[in-house]
Amino acid sequence: MATESSRLDNFIVLKKLGKGATATVKSVQDPNTLQIYAAKILRNQGEHLTARFRELMQNEIQNLARIAHPNIVNIINANENGIYVRKNGKGTYNCMYIVMELCPNGELFDILFKTGRLSEEVARFYFKQIIHGLSACHNAGIAHRDMKPENLLFDSEFNIKIADFGFSTLLVGRDGTGLMHTRLGTESYMAPEFHMRVPYTGESVDLFAAGIILFIMYSQNPPFSKADPNEAYYKALSSGNETFWAMHSRGKSPGHYSADFKDLIKKMLALKPSDRLSAEQIENHNWLQGRIASPQE
């Protein structure tokens, strides 16, 4: 059958939105309601590859369905046995997909690494939403485990939506302890527990990554290459050495980082998980009480 546009089951495929390590994301339209969504599509390829990626996607479907929150991408539909029909009779393939709400304004990553540093007010606006979304995720019993600016998307009003739940897991898994061992995620956002290869909790690694994201939002640079206790910058930060801030103040006035900001970062990125702030403590921290500004203001 020759069709004018590609089809994903009954959805009309519009255009490519993004690509991650596992899947391609395209905008799709429901022909009945005309509503536009984003579909994360995993094409069946080599068997070995597909098995692992299918597992990640099944995991994502299950865990996303457990959470409903304005700062978490909303799942609409999913199919493990979908059919993609290419336009103009160019063939079909089997795939697995998730249909979710469309985030038409890109990734936080693009804003940070292409547009530049955010003002303190806008960083605070986004950061609050990140913490709200993470708290909802943890309250639903789920750890995200891949918090990074590539997985934080913007809806039509520039609200943050946490996406990509492929690495997510139940906080209290089969062993019932809430401790995890699997080393996954992205190195620059990993908590020191990963580098030291000790068991970790899902809440603490997600909040640690949120601390790194906050630092980048405000300074445009990562605080350190990795949170290895032997890495010079991380060592300076975690030991409370002021040189960390001096090292990061190139070209900036010494007052660039407020005392509240420094205090929050230090307490979110502490070496020992037990020294770090909980989500609730973060929300009540002085830095979060300051003025917020929506990027559209």
Ligand code: ADP
């Ligand atoms: P992967 O697991 O392969 O990293 P993601 O779920 O992170 O896949 O999606 C890859 C990219 O696709 C994202 O970084 C983003 O740019 C885009 N994307 C994902 N979900 C949406 C969405 N709901 N709306 C718009 N773009 C999206």
Ligand code: MG
């Ligand atoms: Mg991703």
